Amino acid sequence: FASSLRVEPNQDFHGLVCEGANMLPSKFLDDSFRDRHGKIINIRHLDQVIKSINGWYQERGLTGMVSYAEILSGGILRLQVSEAEVNNINIRFLDRRTGEPTIGKTKPETILQQLTTKKGQAYNRAQVKRDVETILTMGIMEDVTIIPQPVGDSNKVDLVMNLVERKSGGFSAGGGISSGITNGPLSGLIGSFAYSQRNVFGRNKKLNLSLERGQIDSIFRLNYTDPWIDGDNKRTSRTVMVQNSRTPGTLIHGGEHPDHSPITIGRVTAGIEYSRPFRPKWSGTLGLIFQHAGARDDKGNPMIRDFYNSQLTASGNPYDDTLLAKLESVYTDSGDQSSTMFVFNVEQGLPILPEWLSFNRVTARLRQSYEIGPARLLLSASGGHVEGNFSPHEAFAIGGTNSVRGYEEGAVGSGRSYAVGSGEVSCRLFGPLEGVVFGDYGSDLGSGPTVPGDPAGARGKPGSGYGYGVGIRVDSPLGPLRLEYAFNDKQARRFHFGVGHRN
Known part of the structure; x- marks a missing residue:
């Protein structure tokens, strides 16, 4: 001008x-x-x-x-x-290799829906930059640029959005660690194979199909997610999930016994969840989930009681059926010197049929970190309570890599209620390597005997305990790789290996 x-x-x-x-x-x-x-x-x-x-x-x-x-x-x-006023927004797809215009798979309306810049608005360079970042976070574009072009002698501009799509689907393989297996030379190792499609129907819908397999673990999972339901101005997402899993029952029903055969928990789960942000830094999820679950022996036969004669289902049948209504709220905040995460979850069993379980479960997690010079202090706490008739294998397990270190998985106790607190101080050593000292404490708050069958009491679990130790961490594409050496209050010591951040 x-x-x-x-x-x-x-x-x-x-x-x-x-x-x-x-x-x-x-x-x-x-x-x-x-x-x-x-x-x-x-x-x-x-x-x-x-x-x-x-x-x-x-x-x-x-x-x-x-x-x-x-x-x-x-x-x-x-x-x-x-x-300057936005006259029009034109979308142009470019070939990944040649840079020449091409036909894109993504529907233009899917892109336009994400933009805060609209036709007829004043042209705002900062707003356009934020729109570029928003499109990139969708995960379906490799590169995004927006170029303003004057329209004749007027004060209007056309915005030309150049998009380079990334490959939308493919296969992947990986591995991980199961928290339910604590013995054996390959204890807890899991292999995984997955297929994902990030842009179903060209509308940014996500399809994930995965299979995980370990010594005992096996999980088949199908997720279909619509990150933004069409026509909704609250940015509500919808996820449909189906899962068939078999996981170790050792967290609650493990222990040394001459007639012991490994117990596994089989679950078939299906559900639907809706999520959206509802306040700055806050998001919420509502869901309805059906679960058919029961215990099996090493030959796959249903079990009603374990070798301590503790019941394995709440109903007394080989399987328990539960319809859960779920409400979850998440708060996240981060600044230059600190960060906060708080998660609050409520689940209510709905006895639509007389044999379906009815219970209420409330859990909460808080994590707070502070940067103190070259060091970082991390404080975390979690707790929960279940009221009503619930399956014993759904009790809160205390102890292990993501709970009280120095103990085996679930060895502190399993209760109707629980509380776990942890403190860590970490410092960068060199490159991606970080050193850490930590201390943990956990308790079932005296609720172990109230779990159906009292599996913790039958195995002589203390119900409370603490651990402390040192460790190293290495940044990786999977998240931090954690190797920790811990002592507990029973004078026992133990190595822990984990992938990703602690829960």
Whole structure:
């Protein structure tokens, strides 16, 4: 834009007419001329006002400026402001290899839905930059650029969005650690194989199909997610899930016994969840989940009682059926020197049929970290309670890599209630290597005997305990790899290996 100024000297200021300033607050102009009424128009002051108006647009990433100013008869000052307006938004897909225009798989409306910049709005460079970042976080684009192009001699611009799509689907393989196996040369190792499609129907819908297999573990999981339901202005997402799993029962029903055969917990689960942000830094999830679960021996036969004669189901049948209504709220915040995460979860068993379980489960987790010079302090706490008739294998297991280190998995106790606290101080050693010292404490709050069958009491678990130790961590694409050596209050010592952040 270019600006011009036409004035006649020695006129008194008696009013202001400002045209084209749709974004500029009227109070800004009122404050600029508050003390000038009835006084001779000062060219120097007028020039300062024009510069301040232009600066207001620049500070906010807007394209606008005073293009013309003149003194009308009667001492009326007229300012003409030119603001760039978005005329149209055009989407263009480019080939990943040649950079030439091509036909994209993604529906244009799926992209336009994500943009906060709309036709008819003032062109805001900062807002456009945020839109580029939003499109990249969808995970279906390799590169995104938005180029403004003037429209003739008007103050309007067309925005040309150049998109390079990434490969939307593929197979992957990996591995992990199961927390339920504590003995054996390959204890807890899990292999995984997965297929994912990030852009189903060209509408940014996600399909994930995975299979995990270990010594005992096996999990087949199918997830279908719509990150933003069409027509919803609250950015609500929907996930449909089906899962068939077989996991070790040693967390609750493990222990040394001459007639012991490994117990596994088989679960068939299906459900639907809706999630959305509802306040700054807060998000929520509502869901309905059905679960068919029971215990099996090493030959796959259903079991009702274990070798301590503790019951393995709440109903007394080979399987327990549960329909769960779920409510979860998550708060996250991060700054230069600290970060916070808080998760609150409520689950209610709905006895639609007489044999379905009815119980209420409440859990909460808090994690707070502080940067203190070269070190980082991490404090975490978690707790929960179950009221009603629930399956014994759904009790809270305390002890292990993600609970109280220095103990085997679930060795502190298993209760209807629990509380676990942890403190860590870590410091970067060199490169991706980090050293850490830690201490943990956990308790079933005296609720172990109230679990159906009292599996913790039958195995002589203490119900509370603490551990402390040192460890090293290495950054990796899977998250931090954790190797820790811990002591517990029973004078026992133990190595722990984990992948990713502690729960």
